[in-house]
Amino acid sequence: MNKFNKESFFREIAGSHKGIFYKVARTYCAGSPGEQEDLIQEILLQVWKSIDKYNDSYALSTWLYRISINTAISYYRKHSRISQANVRVESESGYGGTPPDNSEQERISLLMKFISELGEVDKAIMLLYLEEKTHAEMSAILGFSVSNIGTRIGRIKEKLKIRFLESEK
Amino acid sequence: MKENDIKRLWGAESEPDSGITKKINDLIEDTAKLKAGHELESMRPMKIFAMIIAVFWVTGGIYLISNYFVFDPVKFPLMFTVSASVQIGLVLIALLIYLRQHILISQVDITEPVAAAQQRISELKTSTLLSARVLFLQLPVWTTFYWNNTIFENWEWYQWFIQITFTLLFAAAGLWLFFNLKYENRDKKWFRFIMGGSEWDPLMKAWDILEEIKDNNLNAAGR
Secondary structure, eight states: OOHHHHHHHHHHHHHHTHHHHHHHHHHHTTTOHHHHHHHHHHHHHHHHHHGGGOOTTSOHHHHHHHHHHHHHHHHHHHOTTOSGGGOOSSOOOOOSSSOOOHHHHHHHHHHHHHHHTSOHHHHHHHHHHHTTOOHHHHHHHHOOOHHHHHHHHHHHHHHHHHHHHHHHO | OOHHHHHHHHHHTOSOOHHHHHHHHHHHHHHHHHOOOOGGGGSOHHHHHHHHHHHHHHHHHHHHHHHHHHHOTTTOOHHHHHHHHHHHHHHHHHHHHHHHHHHHHHHSOTTSOHHHHHHHHHHHHHHTHHHHHHHHTTGGGGGTTTOOHHHHHHOOHHHHHHHHHHHHHHHHHHHHHHHHOSGGGTTSHHHHHHTOSGGGHHHHHHHHHHHHHHHHHHHHHTO
């Protein structure tokens, strides 16, 4: 791929899939817009560096999810300050679509907090599950078997339900 | 809370607003203009500084020792030369291990499925512990480098007793740490004390990720 093609391909795929970068950053750096921005920048850099390796045997979104999640986990490993402690119940991020009402906002913040408490791989599973990816798509992105993903989702959902129940007490 | 409620909550904030969209567009432009970074970008300045010091230490040490051998082979202090050679050799080995792991980590293909890529990165990351273990082996030579002819000729038995005790203690500590500073002991207090600095956080997290991936694989194999 020549330089001009690479640049235009990068702009095209990054521009049309920015939702993926945003959602991954939101999942892995919940509660810290500054870190989300840093992570998105790192993901974009990795997409740029990997662009020559792209082949169309996988859907573009699968390829971008792989890069984004791999980068997010590596980012987590490198930056010791990122932790669930960064996530506060009251929303402070100031991003999102239509602003929900206060109690809804609080529940969204709780959901983000509970997701941030999951392990790094479980976060990825939950993100893809909430994005309504099929088990086969999740398997292609994560590299686990379809049946394993099904079991794992069940456990994570159970964990989240328990955390919501605890928070209501 | 029901499954649909969770999905609805997620959906309520799942799209970036116009401010975030503009920011991401700016970042895309920045990246396209910036092009790719270099391999050392992921290394913190402190690590680069430590590596530069290690390179100077090894180069200077080799220069000094070779000068003794080449220009003054009769008068060179044997124990200093032996101790310094061992110490510099171990630093060199640790430096090479550390560099090799960093190069291998930078070569991992992050377009691979997450489990495979993260397992490879985390295994490489945790193996950087080997360079720390190798460095602990130098402990005893810090108690021998000043031995010289005057000491050998004039010291009393009790002075040797104290000296040898220290040397043996340092050797035992170095060997013990070399063999015990490993994954299986990561929850022990002494391990947390030695590896408690933020510098070792990435290593600890790499182990957590490895456990999570292995846990997933075991779940699959167990059915």
